[in-house]
Amino acid sequence: MDWANLAFGYIPTDYNVRCTFKDGKWGEIEVSSSEIINMHIAASSLHYGQEIFEGLKAFRGADGKIRVFRLEENAARIQESARGILMEPIPTELFAEMVKKVVKLNERFVPPYGSGASLYIRPLEIGMSPRIGVKPASEYLFIIMVSPVGPYFKEGFKPTNICIMREYDRVAPCGTGRWKVGGNYAASLTAGEHAHSLGYSAVLYLDPKEKKYIDECGPANFIAIKNGKYITPASDSILPSITNKSLQQIAKDMGLEVEARHIPVEELAEIDEAAAVGTAAVASPVAEIHDLDTNHKYIVSKDGQPGPVVTALYHKLRGIQMGEEADIHGWNTIID
Numbered sequence: 001m002d003w004a005n006l007a008f009g010y011i012p013t014d015y016n017v018r019c020t021f022k023d024g025k026w027g028e029i030e031v032s033s034s035e036i037i038n039m040h041i042a043a044s045s046l047h048y049g050q051e052i053f054e055g056l057k058a059f060r061g062a063d064g065k066i067r068v069f070r071l072e073e074n075a076a077r078i079q080e081s082a083r084g085i086l087m088e089p090i091p092t093e094l095f096a097e098m099v100k101k102v103v104k105l106n107e108r109f110v111p112p113y114g115s116g117a118s119l120y121i122r123p124l125e126i127g128m129s130p131r132i133g134v135k136p137a138s139e140y141l142f143i144i145m146v147s148p149v150g151p152y153f154k155e156g157f158k159p160t161n162i163c164i165m166r167e168y169d170r171v172a173p174c175g176t177g178r179w180k181v182g183g184n185y186a187a188s189l190t191a192g193e194h195a196h197s198l199g200y201s202a203v204l205y206l207d208p209k210e211k212k213y214i215d216e217c218g219p220a221n222f223i224a225i226k227n228g229k230y231i232t233p234a235s236d237s238i239l240p241s242i243t244n245k246s247l248q249q250i251a252k253d254m255g256l257e258v259e260a261r262h263i264p265v266e267e268l269a270e271i272d273e274a275a276a277v278g279t280a281a282v283a284s285p286v287a288e289i290h291d292l293d294t295n296h297k298y299i300v301s302k303d304g305q306p307g308p309v310v311t312a313l314y315h316k317l318r319g320i321q322m323g324e325e326a327d328i329h330g331w332n333t334i335i336d
């Protein structure tokens, strides 16, 4: 494996783990070496999109140990997603046991320390019961698969350009944006491909109700540094990012003030640094934000380099994940 040059893509591994909710209870954890599932042609996930997922990572540390970052937070979020679209919430203990098991079973795919790569862990839950009427399933399958990955944006930790396009929304004002529902990503494909075709790494979505405020940045939250303050949108239509939550804590630990509030588009003219933050994106710095409707270009990085605060936040987060920095908030689960 060419660990240092991995893309963010699917690479088969040895095993996945599965668990079925049936007759009102979760069954035994199954270990599978098959990449295939057998399902009913009328399954509620296939017809009506009863699908939710998560994304978290395992890292090989400086000390050789494997650490999984904030798995309880991902367990809590998939429970929220399940409640959001009437699926069966996965108990935290079951989620944790399955994450530990699938990482241990695929230990040889955890990229070496220093390679910059990690093992991406992808839990997903799908409705399995046949449904032709629009109703929730009663049977669910929960799967965790893994894949070694490199950076989400191929540029790595280099500033990229993003764009605002008012003709697209990924979610509705009182819709499913706060949950990690597969349909949100289907709804973002046209906008994402359009932005890529114009040379942008992601779309910076505006709030879907008024189109006045920043919402989120493709598959990541948006953060900015303004006069030494960490600012990030408060919105009901964005996914509450665990990376953002962690970076906010790191920022506070570094003595920065943190503000989660509405950020009007025009305020982009006043920011000193910006980044797209998420498990896959980590903290990807932003160079310029082009508003394609007004033709305005917000230049965030004048020299094309990441700014000092985003750089410090990024290194601190990576340091904690790799076991180079003290895990003072108890975010890592060590796999042994």
Ligand code: PLP
Binding pocket: 055, 216, 218, 219, 220, 221, 238, 239, 240, 241, 242, 243, 244, 277, 278, 279, 280
């Ligand atoms: N926003 C969206 C739409 C996402 O898909 C993700 C990725 O999970 C995030 C934000 C970042 O969330 P997290 O930091 O928990 O990975």
Ligand code: COI
Binding pocket: 054, 055, 056, 185, 219, 278, 279, 280, 281
């Ligand atoms: C993640 O950051 O884990 C995500 O889920 C983003 C993904 C859609 C690639």
